[in-house]
Each structure stands twice: as structure tokens, then as C-alpha cells.
Amino acid sequence: MRLTIGEVSRQVGIHPDTVRALERRGLISAERDLNGWRRYSPAVVEKIRKLYAAEGEGESQGPRSAA
DSSP states (O other): OOBOHHHHHHHHTOOHHHHHHHHHTTSSOOEEOTTSOEEBOHHHHHHHHHHHHHHHTTOTTSGGGGO
16 A cells, blocks of 8 residues: 555654655655656655654754755
8 A cells, every 4th residue: 555645744743845855855765656646655654753753862864854
């Protein structure tokens, strides 16, 4: 099952623009469907959660510097 950007952002509690910023920085990746829409694997949700957890532990590569 692939998730839309809206589904990912709701599950993680961040704005869709933040998801796009993480993708631009190469921290996550998405596939494109036939219509060009981003589709994310469920593993991306966990990866974003880990990025935010690392940020809380003082990592400088956390998502806030992505936006």
C-alpha cells in the first residue's frame, strides 16, 4: 500500500510542504504514480518519526532545518 502526501503528513502531524522539503533534501523518497502524484511507502512515516526523534535528541540534521 502506498500513501499520499496528505496521508503521510496527517500520520506524522506535519504540513505537506514539510514532507516535500524532506524529499528535496534527500531524507525521504517517493515514487510517482501514472498521474505524477507522489506515493510514499509506509516506511517513510517511520523514517520521518525517527528524524523528529533524532532532532529531539539534538541532531543537527533534523527536519526543522529542512523547511
